[in-house]
Amino acid sequence: MKKGIGYAGVGTSFDDFLLIKEARKGITSTGNPFLTLILRDQTGEIEAKLWDATKEDELAYVEEKIVKVTGEINQFRGKNQLRISSIRLADPSDGVSISQFIENAPVDKDTLWKKITEALFEIQNPSIQRMTRAILKKYHEPLLDYPAAAKNHHEYASGLAHHIVSMLQIAGKLCELYPELNKDLLYAGIMLHDLGKLRELSGVVSTTYTLDGKLLGHIPMMVEEIGMTAKELQIEGEEVLILQHLVLSHHGKAEWGSPTPPLVREAEILHLIDLLDAKLNMLNRALDKVNPGEFTDRLFAMDNRAFYKPTFME
Amino acid sequence: MKKGIGYAGVGTSFDDFLLIKEARKGITSTGNPFLTLILRDQTGEIEAKLWDATKEDELAYVEEKIVKVTGEINQFRGKNQLRISSIRLADPSDGVSISQFIENAPVDKDTLWKKITEALFEIQNPSIQRMTRAILKKYHEPLLDYPAAAKNHHEYASGLAHHIVSMLQIAGKLCELYPELNKDLLYAGIMLHDLGKLRELSGVVSTTYTLDGKLLGHIPMMVEEIGMTAKELQIEGEEVLILQHLVLSHHGKAEWGSPTPPLVREAEILHLIDLLDAKLNMLNRALDKVNPGEFTDRLFAMDNRAFYKPTFME
Amino acid sequence: MKKGIGYAGVGTSFDDFLLIKEARKGITSTGNPFLTLILRDQTGEIEAKLWDATKEDELAYVEEKIVKVTGEINQFRGKNQLRISSIRLADPSDGVSISQFIENAPVDKDTLWKKITEALFEIQNPSIQRMTRAILKKYHEPLLDYPAAAKNHHEYASGLAHHIVSMLQIAGKLCELYPELNKDLLYAGIMLHDLGKLRELSGVVSTTYTLDGKLLGHIPMMVEEIGMTAKELQIEGEEVLILQHLVLSHHGKAEWGSPTPPLVREAEILHLIDLLDAKLNMLNRALDKVNPGEFTDRLFAMDNRAFYKPTFME
């Protein structure tokens, strides 16, 4: 059995360190204060209840603290819940750090950056290459830290870079099969399409939307960034417009956040590759948690469907 | 009876100068070449047929030429059509010029500019005022020429400026009635919201969409413009973001082209004032062409409704 | 800090009179009876729990009673909740009455009625004036008491009259800016459009829908009322039909309750003014409760959006 809170079964006991992702105070129906904690490690997260919480508890157990917890896994309204029997803050002698509790991409940062750089060198159109390189350079560091989304898919450290690299791989294969595709555009579009998320999301630990993210969104911000970069680099020509179009249209439809739908072949394909990789990421991770013959939880971002793992698959 | 092609009734004859807005060649079912001309003056436009067109006709009667036409108004599939009996190009001695055939805003350019400038001076927040002034200054000239749209509403010379001024007047009144409204934001939002159309549309004579307009649209372009202007003027602070948000959200819904809906009070009110003025412009112009007791043509941009003019209205 | 339950912050204690808007019995998960009370004053309302309620409590603490309450403001599932430590019924010596706990329009009844009457006298078409006056006269009294809706906007005493007066003011301004508008129709439409709510809603204290309201709705009832009034006053002519059309179409679309969409200019404008005033009322009241830099609660009737109050607004 795999270890970690994401794999802990109902009825088992638990005794390990966890990171507090979220902490909320509550009052029971009989008037007693308690704490609801969302605790996580690299394998997943669980809701936990700390009954009869004291004022000291409220001050101690807050977001981004690491705690040592013992308790039992119960089920509540169809979801797992950890009933805490003892809890304490981690101290330096425990030798634990936040990064140990954050899920990471299955590929390390250096490899991700190397693959992105390699793809960048394959771009031959000088205007496209220069704009893309300038922007990647500017965002090098956060790009290797950030998740690709606050939830749903690639929602782990380096998730955005991992998503980009997977998409580049699909794109590379498609360019072999369909030589009509313009690899320069497709690669640049993949690298830039979601970089606005670095400004839209707050970071990797307790990911929320920033004010800019709420009022503008990552797509218009990235369109602006490309325009500004082109101006700084004194690049003119249709490449600027087309690259802005790829970013602007990559959600595919107005209802999904792209005021203009894809009107260039590579924009359409960028949209489809984005869908394909995001869905595979969600499906693989959900199916990894169930046995053959079982259904996954309902996946919100897949129209709330629960997926079946056939018995003849291991 | 009002004079002009927009008011010419079926069965009447016509003899005057008109501007060619569009010219298309065709072949009759018996194999003879003809020309379909869209002819216009300040009151409207009409489709006309020139049968048995010669090669010389095809070369002479092209877009943006002025012609002297005699003919009769017929009806074809429920729309008026001009059957040409004679046609010739205008020559210098006729003393006619294109601007005479283009519909103009009912208010002259100087007055429009004066009203916009007055409103600009009412803006007290220095960041908002500086950004707005810089952009208006840059686009001063085309702003006073351009229509507000290729069709539907304010589709005449100075239409965009006229739309802005009408909206400013409504906004001014609303700010009196609801003092909570932030006039600075509302005025700046009104002045900037549609300026992206100066890059989205080709101009005032035969208005079409530019490539930039098709692939990006006026909203993302204007968001970018505000960002660049702020950077040039070294303006920082929430005003930049909020002004970008007002422009981004002014179509009200994702399906209508705003990837983010209005999330600031003045953004919501900007959207409603825009709707109100555009609809009144369409309704007033359509109802002006019918008599009491009649219905207007179906108005495409008003969900294809035909509006009724009650008999007790003059 | 403003006084009243609508402004009470989490963690503060509360000690004052409140009106019971709603009272429901419940059983705790351990089998003990308790009361859930919705308590209100003029500034808002709050859910309160009275644990270990006796049979006497159940009989005493019912809808429309005034109580003296002490307790503490907690938070429960993201909403404020009052934890009652002591409660008693108000007695005559307390000198409190229901009207003190009902939120009132910010304008008094006499002023509202005066403004409505003034607008009535501006109507020049005799048929429109007579019908409107007869109906207003019939409903004079409840009109000045009723809210404009059970919730969402103008949901306070005299809310309907306040909504009408605000709309009349907007309409007056628009008629100055767009002289084509028929002020008679627009004013009459505004005064009558929602009067069916006097039959659709139960009243001002604990507003619910009546059986007539559920099975017919205020729009068809008001169309009928106009028809009957015209018959009684022996008024004939298109004015009756057009006035019925304005009321029938004022929700704008079939999906929103208007089986016929607006097909007369003033009907369209009535719909837009109704939207504009309702939205401004909701926005101003929600933003009044938050500080600059904060978002409001989600507003159900505004597509569930939370609105932002920029930091540069006071």
Add this chain to the structure above:
Amino acid sequence: MKKGIGYAGVGTSFDDFLLIKEARKGITSTGNPFLTLILRDQTGEIEAKLWDATKEDELAYVEEKIVKVTGEINQFRGKNQLRISSIRLADPSDGVSISQFIENAPVDKDTLWKKITEALFEIQNPSIQRMTRAILKKYHEPLLDYPAAAKNHHEYASGLAHHIVSMLQIAGKLCELYPELNKDLLYAGIMLHDLGKLRELSGVVSTTYTLDGKLLGHIPMMVEEIGMTAKELQIEGEEVLILQHLVLSHHGKAEWGSPTPPLVREAEILHLIDLLDAKLNMLNRALDKVNPGEFTDRLFAMDNRAFYKPTFME
């Protein structure tokens, strides 16, 4: 082979009297005037072209005139068209009258009225019976003339009465099978539900929408009529409200014209019986015109479906 224009096949010649339902002038692409006539008899209608029409022709061949025509049936854009070789107005000696060319219900007026009257007598609730009887009495005459709709279903003389009688028969059977149904309500609802069409439609010959029909529609008009009738007869009690609700809700959904959906069992069943009879009427008449193994024309009011007649049906 059945006789009449509705059954005339492509390539056959035609020589008989027809009624002009509609007449429009046109100009050919070579500038010659012609007339487009919609001609009908009891079996259907056809478009006809009269080429080289003279001024006299235009004056003679107008709506509601009977003509004697010879010509040939051609096909034009997938629809039958009559190419006229000779035409003349009918004169008194021809012994033809309009009513011969109007399609009639397959049941005669007396029988229809008798069946309606019988059903009326089955209603036992005195309030329901008195209201229904009063309204039927008022509309006795046009009810037996009018079609049930301008097109789609029961669009023939006495069509409305025929539709009512068919629905009453279905309702009678359902009341036997489901004795819980309140026959009084169901019968009254069936008899009244569409009577507003007598005011919504212009009549039986060239059926169009009246101004009242366009601006109010038959549903709100009939709700008003029931209210007025109850007032005149001094009937009070829930029966009035419920009967108004049945009429108001009989289109089933807001999008289909019922601002309130059915909230009473008999209202829901009225809606379903209405659908059932209207669809059977459309299907039977469309299938009657094709042979086994063929598809009907696309039926607009059936989501544009073409229906198949299996080869094993005669």
Add this chain to the structure above:
Amino acid sequence: MKKGIGYAGVGTSFDDFLLIKEARKGITSTGNPFLTLILRDQTGEIEAKLWDATKEDELAYVEEKIVKVTGEINQFRGKNQLRISSIRLADPSDGVSISQFIENAPVDKDTLWKKITEALFEIQNPSIQRMTRAILKKYHEPLLDYPAAAKNHHEYASGLAHHIVSMLQIAGKLCELYPELNKDLLYAGIMLHDLGKLRELSGVVSTTYTLDGKLLGHIPMMVEEIGMTAKELQIEGEEVLILQHLVLSHHGKAEWGSPTPPLVREAEILHLIDLLDAKLNMLNRALDKVNPGEFTDRLFAMDNRAFYKPTFME
């Protein structure tokens, strides 16, 4: 007052046998285990709470066990709830059996089968008759046991057969009124349309969806079954295709599960009869539980509407 849990009013006490339909463990907010039981008899079902449940309770009180319960009916979040004061398992001496607690169709199995058989003999087309008879024979036994659905309508023992028989009766009456209808097709379609539910649903006691039901659904399974039956019986000809079409299209629209909409008259009518009988079943059973002047619970499968029972109906 009718007897049974479906009719038990709030505040009354209860003391009788009930069947456990569902059992779930829970933990109170103070950490104590309890059981949530869904208990049923022939008149309905109720949620019950067994507080302070022991390990023995958890093992004893499981699905499909009969228990003797005493307790009181409370209300919790607007729904009835049984607060258990004592509970024990039924023992053989109690003389109760599961079938006594399952709701049954109001018509017995023999009568249902007789009516189906009679209708089968009315089918004259030999191909249609042979296919229908073969399939009915194969499914004879489960058909008389199964409900027509897991919830919403005819969700009781023999519910599927009862639904079929009611539909056959409506169809019989419609064939009298509209002789154009092909009774053979309509009867066969009614008998076969939902038989796929015998494979889609798990059975009659605690009805859930099978894996086949979730991944294929009853409609495609039945289309396949008809095809296989025809092959076995060596039946060819259009009857096979048309019968498959009737089953395939009987949900009316793609969104409702029919990839092809009805394109044969009898398919359309089958769809409407199915709707009519299902809705009447839901409405009659819901209205049976309320008094005149009251609304029913919201009916999920009727667009969540609550229906009103007029005061003048007994």
Add this chain to the structure above:
Amino acid sequence: MKKGIGYAGVGTSFDDFLLIKEARKGITSTGNPFLTLILRDQTGEIEAKLWDATKEDELAYVEEKIVKVTGEINQFRGKNQLRISSIRLADPSDGVSISQFIENAPVDKDTLWKKITEALFEIQNPSIQRMTRAILKKYHEPLLDYPAAAKNHHEYASGLAHHIVSMLQIAGKLCELYPELNKDLLYAGIMLHDLGKLRELSGVVSTTYTLDGKLLGHIPMMVEEIGMTAKELQIEGEEVLILQHLVLSHHGKAEWGSPTPPLVREAEILHLIDLLDAKLNMLNRALDKVNPGEFTDRLFAMDNRAFYKPTFME
């Protein structure tokens, strides 16, 4: 310039053999018979008019005949049209055959079959392999002839096999990148998903829908076929169900013809690969016909979008 009717520009003359795809008789507005011919070669198709057609012409120029045509390319309502100046039937001495005029897949049949066979051998699950092989064997011949659709994508000879092979290639690459994917299922799903089209469509020359295609559609037919094949081969186990599910769900949504959405990972991926290959096929062929800097025609199956070919692409 590429040769063939698909590349012929307006104003050029044409003189070559073409295949008649469709022939319709018409009557001009002056009463003269003419023929409308849809003519095609391997590069595309064009509408042509043969004026003053004789009875002999009507008999000679019918579907699937090859003709030698001279004429000129005109434009009519925005589409190219061939004005025929001379025409004659091809005779044996011309040495032309139908297959020369039918567009073919860019890969030959042998290669296509070889690639399908290779993929078949990669399937390791014996049940999946046996079912797939049996069905492919049965349909070997038509599979290599048929188009993948009547229009939109892969609408050429061997189009279905070409679509399958392209999809297999994408799937192969994805299985390398995402080793969690079950290649057996994905390959089998790709090979079988559209084979129902062999029964749904009439063939390759003038492709129309068969009666079975209209009343059932290719998806339910293929689900049935898999079930029958499994029965014949006496294969049991979940593989049958899952394979049926893949075919049933491959259109992705009920509205698009899949009554059950994908609920197995490989079903979801099958749907996405299908989309990806179909869209690339449409885009590549449409873009191949325009120059850099131009837009394609509107593509109906791509939400009617016109796609832009950037100037920097050759």
